[in-house]
Amino acid sequence: MASDDQPVPVFPKPVTLRDVAAQAGVSVATASKALNDQGRMTAETRERIRETARNLGFRPNSLAQSLLRRRSFTVGLLTNDTYGRFSLPLMSGISDALVDAGVSVFLCNVEEDPRLGQLHVEAMLDKRVDGIIATGKRIDRHLPIDLANLRIPVIYAFTQPDPDAVAFVSDDAGGARLAVDHFCRLGRKRIAHVSGPASFAVVHERAQAYRAALIENGLPLIEPLLGAWSEAWGHEAVTILFDGGGEKPDAVFCGNDQIARGVIDALRERGLSVPGDVGVIGFDNWEIVAEATRPPLTSVDMNLTALGREAGLTLLSLVGGKPAAPGIRKLPCRLVVRQSCGRLPDG
Known part of the structure; x- marks a missing residue:
């Protein structure tokens, strides 16, 4: 005691x-x-x-310097991504862009609560933040707060922006094409697509790009299967694909890495090898999932860290008085190749 x-x-x-x-x-x-x-x-x-x-x-005295320069050298990051799946890589890129300018970032989770969101915004304004970056867990939903007319710069990254705002999102259609084109280079002839709920805009954007890529490569179109963002749905989708009539797929492009993991497990249970019999590619490149899958999962990476860096640099420009044209900027994805899709014919 x-x-x-x-x-x-x-x-x-x-x-x-x-x-x-x-x-x-x-x-x-x-x-x-x-x-x-x-x-x-x-x-x-x-x-x-x-x-x-x-x-x-x-x-x-940072407070005195802030008053002198009329800047706080802080930026607020608002998100409703509770798990940090998308907001944390974005924050990494934002911080990387701002650290050399002596600017700090603080993260506030608004969940889906407009009142909580408003409290966070008012706190940020009281602290005289130089600007705000809004991000979320999907690009077709707006955060539950009004960020218009705040009289400080606001940038949107991986969430639905206000009209006439500056926004950054990943090129989902381009990412889908990366996956299908890679399968084509591998010599795959029947490529299926298993994705998430129809209520997500990215599901339709990727599905449209998938169809277009198959047509351009002269391959038969297998209508995309839409369901949940889960391993269970990936497992169920394999039953639909392989227990129906007609030729079976030799490749499956999945809407996220959880679905892909469920697909691989279901294929293994059927005695089919991955990638020997069926190649599999996921989306998101969630490394904790992709690298732990057996075999390790090839996946489309949305380059969220790079996206966050671009958002941070653009906010710095706005804070510095340089104008930025409003609109949505789409940043390219990249394909992270692991063992689940197979090797090129030349090895």
Whole structure:
């Protein structure tokens, strides 16, 4: 049990600009000018003051600097992606874009609660954030808050934007083409597509690109199967594909990595090898799923970190007074090739 007469910890007082000036033998005004790269003085004097500040451990008053420059050097990131599946890679890219400019990012989860979202926005405005980036768990739904007319820059990334806003999304159609074209190069002739719910815009965008790619390559069209974003649906879809009449697929392009994992498990239960009998490609490149699948899963990566970086750089430009044309920018996906789709004919 703790004693009542234990010593109270004493923390040293922060070093002030006045301390730096006294130690360097200059006025407070001269010390301030030297540390802010202003005023006229010899290079030796400026460096001596800076060296003194470093040795004393002096840290400038960020609040005072913010008031002086009319910037807080902070950016708010709003999301309803509770699990962080999409928002965390985006935040990584955003932070990478902003760190060299001395800007920090803080994340707020608004869930699906308009009241909570409004509280977070008001808190951000009270803290004088330089701008806000809004992101979510799907690109065809708006966050449950109104971000129009905030008088600070707002960027949308991987969520439905307001009209006349700047937004960044992944090119889902392009990602689907990457998968189908890769199967074609591998010599696959009957490519099926198993995807998520029809209520998602990306499902239709990918399905349309899948159909177009099959037609362009002269391959038979197998109507896409739509269901849930789950392993269970992938398992069920294999039953539909392989227990019906007609030729069986030799490749399956899946709408996400969970579906692909269910497809692979169901194929294995039927005694079919992956990729020997059937190649499988997923979507999202969720590494914790893709790399743990057996065999490891080839998957379309939406490049969310790069997308976040572009959103961060664009916000910096807006904060700096440079205009950006409104509209949605689609960034290309990339195919991460692992063992589940097979090798090219030449090995």
